[in-house]
Amino acid sequence: MVGSELQNIISREGIQENVPLAPYTTFRAGGPARFFVTPRNEAEFAALVRFLEKRHEKYFVLGRGSNLLVSDKGFEGTVIYTRKMLNRIVKTEDGQGFSAQCGVLLQDLSAQALASGLHGLEFAHGIPGTVGGAVLMNAGAYGSEIKDVLRSARILGRDGQIREVPQKELDLSYRHSAISDGSGFVISAEFVLTPGDPKAIREEMNELMRRRKEKQPLEYASAGSTFKRPAGHFAGGLIESAGLKGTLHVGDAWVSEKHAGFVVNKGHASASEIYAVIRAAQEAVYKNSGVLLEPEVRFLGDFS
Template sequence: MSDSADHLRPLAWKLRSIVGEDNVLEGEPMSGHTTFKIGGPADLYVIPEDPEEVRDVVAACGEAGEPYFVLGRGSDLLVSDDGYRGVIIAIADGLVNVSVDDEVMTCQAGVSLREASEMACELGLTGLEFACGIPGSVGGACFMNAGAYDGCMADVLASVRALMPDGSICDIDADDLQMGYRTSRVRTEGLVVLSASFKLREGDPEAIREKMDDLTQRRESKQPLELPSAGSTFKRPEGHFAGKLISDAGLQGYRVGGAEVSTKHAGFVVNVDNATAADVHAVIEHVQDEVERQFGVRLEPEVRFLP
C-alpha cells in the first residue's frame, strides 16, 4: 500500500477478517479489470465470495468513512490513470453461482451475461439470446438495464436480491425497479445487486443457438471487438443514432494518443495503442463538441468514469 494510503491499513485488516487474506489486494492495477484495459491502481481491491461478505465489506467501508465502488466486469468503465482512492469491491470475481427452478434462472451478480445466455441455451430456455454478446455482468446489466438487438433486461427480469442503502438485503420485483433506457432504481438509489432471477420460456435449443450465432455474427461484423473498448461510448440521443452523427461529423479515425474513434463503428472509442484514460477523455470531449457544433446535439456518454 502506498504511503498516501496508509490510513487505510486498519480497514484493510478489517476487510481481511471478512473475506480472507488472499481476497484483499493492495495497489491492484485496474487496467486488468476493465474491457478498456485502462486504469491505475486501486488502494484496496476486495473479493467477496457471498452476499453476506458483500454486506459486511460495504458496512466496514461505511464505518471507516472510506469511499468504495462496486465493480462488475468493468465493461462500461473508464478508470483514471491515477487509479482509485478507496476500495474496489469486485463482485464478478466471487459471486458466480447459478441455479435453475423450472423456467426461472437465478444468477449471482458476478455471472457474465454471456455465461447466463449460454447456460439458458443449454437448458432449452429462451429469452436471454439478446444478451449473448453483451460483455457485462448480471449485476451491471440490472444497474443499467443493458440491452441489444431489440432486447433488454427489463424484458426478462423477474426480480433482484439487492443490498439496500440501510444495509438490509431485500428481494425486489422487476416491476418495482423503474427500469428505463440505461437506468433503473439500482442506479438511481445506489442499490447493490447480489443476484437476479430471469423468467424465461421453454424453447428449442437448436433454434436458440441459431439465434445466438446470428446475433454474434452481426455483432462481430459491425463492431470493433478485436480492440479494447467499453462498448458503445455514447447513449442514443432522442431521434438520432450516435454512430451516424459521429460518422456524419467526419470523426471516424479521430485519434488522441492511443485512443481513437473506431473506423469500423463510429459509436465506439477504442484503445488502439496503450491508450491512457486522458487520451479517451480527450477523444470523447472532442466528439461531443464537434457533434454539437455541427448538429446541435450534445452526446451523453454511456461510459462511466471512475473517478
C-alpha cells in the same frame, strides 16, 4: 487503518492493495485501486458495504469492467470485485428460469439458457458484462433488454440490508434503473424465460454474434457503445456527420473507423487519452448538430 480492519470483515486472501485496474476493464486502461477486495459470498459483500458506509470510505462495485473507464490516477478507495466469487447460477423451482448471482457473466447465463432449452437471453450472449452491471444499466441489444426477462433482483442497500425487489419497482428503462445512481447494489437476479427449441436459440445467438462482428470493432479494446442513444438520433451517426469516424484520435485512442459510436483503444492508450477523445467527440457533435451526447460508459476516479 482500513486495510487491517478489512480483515475483520472478509478473509485475508480476499484483500489486495494497490492493484492495477486496467486488466479488469475491457478498455485495458487506468491506474490502481488502493484496496481491491473479493467477497466470497453475499454475507461478506453486505458486511463490507456496512463497514465502508459506517467509515464513510469511498468504494466502488466492479463487475467485468466492460462499461467502465478508470482514471490513470486510479481510485483512492476500495474496489469490491464481484465476478470471481459471486458467480452461482441456479435453476428456478419451476425450471423456467434462473437465479444468478451478480458476478455471473451474461455469456455464461445465456449459455446455460441454451443448454436448458430456454429462450429469452439470446440478445445477452454477446454482451460482455456481469448480471450486476447488466441489471444496473438495463443492458440490451437487438430490440431486447434485461427488463424483458427479469422477474426480480435482490438489492443490497447502502444500509447493508438485502431486499428482494420486483422488476416493476426497479424502474428499468433505456440504460437506466432505480439504482443507476448508486443507491444500491445487485446481489442476485431472477430471470424468467420460455421453453424454446435449442437449435433455434443457438441459431439466433450465432446470428446476433455475426451481426456484432460485422458492425462492431471487436478486434480492439473498448467499452462497447461509448454514448447513449440520444432521442431521435444514433450517436454513431452524429459522430460520423461531424467527420470524426476513423479520424479523431489522441494517441492510441480512436473513434473507430468501423463504428463511430465506439471509442477504441488500438494499443496502449491511457485513460486520459480515451477521455480526451470522448470529450472532443461530445464537443464536435454539439457544435455540428446541437445534440449533447451523454456517455453510457461510467467513469471511476479523477479525470480533471
